[in-house]
Amino acid sequence: MRTTTAEALSATTLLRFATAGSVDDGKSTLVGRLLHDSKSVLTDQLEAVERASASRGADAPDLALLTDGLRAEREQGITIDVAHRYFATARRRFILADTPGHVQYTRNMVTGASTAELTVILVDARNGVVEQTRRHTAIAALLRVPHVVLAVNKMDLVGYEESVFAAIAEEFTAYAGELGVPEITAIPISALAGDNVVEPSSNMDWYGGPTVLEHLETVSVGHDLAPGSARLPVQYVIRPRTAEHPDYRGYAGRIAAGTFRVGEEVTILPSGRTTKISGIDLLGEPVDVAWTTQSVTILLQDDVDVSRGDLIVPAEEAPALTQDVTATVCHVADQPLTVGHRVLLKHGTRTVKAIVKEIPSRLTLDDLTQHPEPGRLVANDIGRVKIRTAEPLPIDSYADSRRTGSFILIDPADGTTLTAGMAIREPGIRQPDML
Structure with a gap:
């Protein structure tokens, strides 16, 4: 009996993944190449991209335009918002989030990677590991994304040299390892030329690993939550x-x-x-x-x-109820988070009043040291906070549950999201290895 397309898709697994990297590292181009070369772009979409590319004087279709949908994104040539795309191959279905690279929009990377099972972090082969690379890696570790792919892009601009790729992969792997990233896969690519994105590259015969799509299709997909801890x-x-x-x-x-x-x-x-x-x-x-x-x-x-x-x-x-929450947080608002700050804490479907009692430390991304008692956290800072809630909450450890161990802090005055938090067990109970 013949299998319909719907039946075939329902039998495949689903992978949620996000892309991250510094400005102009080629994230949107990589996503566009994945969609194009995996035959996941509709004809009218490709024609629209071809027209837009021609109007900008480009000789070939700019595949980044498949994800950079906002007018401001196309005008500035950067990604601002998180662009979600859905596609499928014969082996797996995908939901991807193309996240911004500019430091100003790092908060959007937190949003895009919060539900991801895999994060692709791009690095420009000419620049190597930069500050945004470290920040995005720290966030991926913080969010406990199970799989991280290092995509060393623009290999065509460094002559496809193996030594360039090897040096970047070694530096990145050492840094990510210190953060506790469980699995790292490094792949040399050229998103613009299509090398090792969907098809293997003839220009890098020294590389024997999977292409980006092959890895996405075969990486193990599991649940991060214990089967018994139902919520x-x-x-x-x-x-x-x-x-x-x-x-x-x-x-x-x-x-x-x-x-x-x-x-x-x-x-x-x-x-x-x-x-x-x-x-x-x-x-x-x-x-x-x-x-x-x-x-x-x-x-x-x-x-x-x-x-x-x-x-x-x-x-x-049943988890224990608590009014004292210790958490690792990523501050995402322009307004600083300070000791004594009165906020709303949203956990699951419940929102309660809370106050920031302490900010014990802030993470320094360059060397992963702690800056003690910073007094406040500003936009894109990663740190540890202690919060007292007005009502008891059943918060799990984020190490045990990415969903019921997470929360957000909200400004009660205007509803602005201030901070994304990951709860930590107090001493005496198993702690996560981050921070």
Whole structure:
């Protein structure tokens, strides 16, 4: 029996990945080359790029225009916003985030890489590892992205010399290793010429590793969350009040971690009430089991008080509630974060008032040393903070859960996102190796 395209795609795995690098390292060109050479560009899209390239006097299509969609991006020749693109090959489906390289937009790299399972960090072969390379590597380590690819771009401009690639790869690997990056793959490429992006390069016969696309298609994709640590932040309470379902009360949300089963005993946080799951609805149909990333509605056996912002967890694996949060953060706002700063802390679907009690340290990216008691963090700084919340929260360690161990700090005056945070266990409990 023949397999339809939809069936084939549903049988493949999904990889979320992000690109990062300094300005003009060729991120958008690499993404454009991936889309073009993997036959993932529609004819009308390519024709639009060809027209735009011709209007700028280019002899060949500028593939960077496939992702740089904002008018300001095309005029300035830089990426400003995170551009998400979706494509697929016969082996895998992809969601990619092309993130900005300019230091001013580093905050957008945090957004793009926060859900990524792999980050491609580009380096210009002529410049080697620069400050933005180190910053993006630190953020990838901070966000615990499982796989990092070093793409040494513009090899055509250094004569495809193996020694240039080897020196950059050695420096980068040593730096990333100090940050605790678990897996690093270095690939020499020319995004403009297409060397080692989709097809192997005849200009670098000294390289025997995979192309960028081959690595993306074959890298292992796993869940960063323990199967038993199930978490469902309640987003909405569903009460249809229809004649068909007069007593229906469901608690809807996206499963952030683990697996839920009908009949399982669960605890509602922060109240601490315990009950059992009487049913699970997925896309309007009842199921016995649901797992990470699925959006579901859970029905409970008892009539307990559950509302938006609550967390449903297995009764035996409920995280401890705390009002004192220690975290590694990346500050993303122009407004500095200072000791005594009153903020809103958003964790999952719940937002509470909080105050910054301490800023113990700021990370120096050049040598990975700590600057003690900086007093404040400015845009793009990475540091450690201690926060006191007005209400207890069930925050996991980010080392255990990238979803329920993360939060953001918000300016209560205008709703601006100030800081992205990754919770850390206090001494006596296993700490992550970052900072």
